[in-house]
Amino acid sequence: MKDVHNVSADADGRLFDPQARAALVQFIGGDDTLAMEAAAAVRTASHAIERMRAQGSENRGLSSGTLDVLLRLSASADGMTIGDLAKSAGVSSRNVTGLVDTLERDGLVQRAPAPHDRRSVLARITPAGQEWIENWRRPTQLAMGAIFRDFTPDDLAQLRHLCLRLADNHHKLTQYLNGAR
Amino acid sequence: MKDVHNVSADADGRLFDPQARAALVQFIGGDDTLAMEAAAAVRTASHAIERMRAQGSENRGLSSGTLDVLLRLSASADGMTIGDLAKSAGVSSRNVTGLVDTLERDGLVQRAPAPHDRRSVLARITPAGQEWIENWRRPTQLAMGAIFRDFTPDDLAQLRHLCLRLADNHHKLTQYLNGAR
DNA sequence: ACTTCATCATGAAGGACGTACATAATGTCT
DNA sequence: AGACATTATGTACGTCCTTCATGATGAAGT
Numbered sequence: 302m303k304d305v306h307n308v309s310a311d312a313d314g315r316l317f318d319p320q321a322r323a324a325l326v327q328f329i330g331g332d333d334t335l336a337m338e339a340a341a342a343v344r345t346a347s348h349a350i351e352r353m354r355a356q357g358s359e360n361r362g363l364s365s366g367t368l369d370v371l372l373r374l375s376a377s378a379d380g381m382t383i384g385d386l387a388k389s390a391g392v393s394s395r396n397v398t399g400l401v402d403t404l405e406r407d408g409l410v411q412r413a414p415a416p417h418d419r420r421s422v423l424a425r426i427t428p429a430g431q432e433w434i435e436n437w438r439r440p441t442q443l444a445m446g447a448i449f450r451d452f453t454p455d456d457l458a459q460l461r462h463l464c465l466r467l468a469d470n471h472h473k474l475t476q477y478l479n480g481a482r
Numbered sequence: 483m484k485d486v487h488n489v490s491a492d493a494d495g496r497l498f499d500p501q502a503r504a505a506l507v508q509f510i511g512g513d514d515t516l517a518m519e520a521a522a523a524v525r526t527a528s529h530a531i532e533r534m535r536a537q538g539s540e541n542r543g544l545s546s547g548t549l550d551v552l553l554r555l556s557a558s559a560d561g562m563t564i565g566d567l568a569k570s571a572g573v574s575s576r577n578v579t580g581l582v583d584t585l586e587r588d589g590l591v592q593r594a595p596a597p598h599d600r601r602s603v604l605a606r607i608t609p610a611g612q613e614w615i616e617n618w619r620r621p622t623q624l625a626m627g628a629i630f631r632d633f634t635p636d637d638l639a640q641l642r643h644l645c646l647r648l649a650d651n652h653h654k655l656t657q658y659l660n661g662a663r
Numbered sequence: 664a665c666t667t668c669a670t671c672a673t674g675a676a677g678g679a680c681g682t683a684c685a686t687a688a689t690g691t692c693t
Numbered sequence: 694a695g696a697c698a699t700t701a702t703g704t705a706c707g708t709c710c711t712t713c714a715t716g717a718t719g720a721a722g723t
């Protein structure tokens with residue numbers, strides 16, 4: 302079986318994807334490929350994580366979107382409104398409505414009227430939801446441990462740091478764009 | 483407007499997501515949260531990149547999956563088979579068939595019989611496809627530059643490196659699992 | 664108080680990505 | 694020649710996500 306997957310190491314001993322670089326170098330001069338390569342690498346990594354997570358929480362019946370919402374709700378004891386969930390997840394509020402629908406159908410989340418604003422709906426995690434997460438925790442932990450094999454705590458912190466800087470840039474950018482409109 | 487998006491800095495000056503950490507700390511003891519936090523951060527970053535890319539190549543009509551295939555094809559002058567594309571992208575071959583369908587409908591890619599194996603189909607990028615990528619390059623470069631604002635070349639290389647290490651782990655893992663089956 | 668405008672959740676409709684299973688054509692091995 | 698594997702694709706389906714429209718509610722100005 303021919304192996305398409307391939308990584309090489311550059312002069313600093315850092316990995317890069319030769320295929321991605323070849324595709325980029327012919328269009329963009331030297332330095333600017335760095336950002337594109339990094340972006341492609343992040344995408345690949347995210348896919349890998351998604352795969353592992355799906356494999357780990359298999360048979361449990363929750364998919365990426367709903368899991369994302371459930372995790373956010375498990376973090377806030379008082380629940381969150383649909384709109385807040387949408388903002389924090391970076392997706393449309395209509396989408397969150399649907400995700401909460403399925404979670405509610407499964408009994409993992411409950412809707413309640415919001416105290417301050419009668420237009421809003423408060424989503425709150427149920428005991429069944431908490432339990433679901435309890436069961437999800439162990440295999441996921443193992444899966445993440447496997448995919449981050451040989452990462453030092455410093456590596457992990459640095460990866461987190463760089464990714465969040467990126468997300469922060471994006472957030473500021475969209476805020477700026479919306480403000481300028 | 484209440485701002486849900488939020489990042490803080492830890493003792494090392496590195497960013498973290500307080501909400502994600504709060505959600506994790508109550509389940510997992512100290513050190514193991516690092517991997518989960520990193521995974522969540524990668525997911526967030528990937529979303530941000532996807533957003534920027536969609537915004538940059540807007541009005542051009544290609545979405546993430548098809549763009550991924552087109553980029554891979556632009557890297558190999560002789561074209562690639564459906565199966566190889568599927569392997570390198572980490573998705574099912576049936577999925578790639580559909581993506582190549584839409585690309586072919588748009589005239590950006592052509593199918594041809596593979597010389598060595600008459601079961602295989604060779605997908606090759608057309609001149610129109612090359613041109614499409616030419617037009618895509620500039621806005622995307624700008625978008626990536628914006629989202630990676632204040633990243634030093636070393637930051638970018640390190641981010642790429644960490645992400646590819648992760649992907650490499652994942653690849654070895656799945657290979658191991660498939661071999662053991 | 665009344666009007667006007669903004670915001671919230673949701674209905675309706677649709678696009679894109681991705682999967683699993685079945686199948687016909689072709690390769691490979693014994 | 695026959696048994697089995699592999700390749701691409703048809704069929705059927707699920708999930709995520711979007712935009713636009715709508716009814717209910719809040720907020721702000723007069």
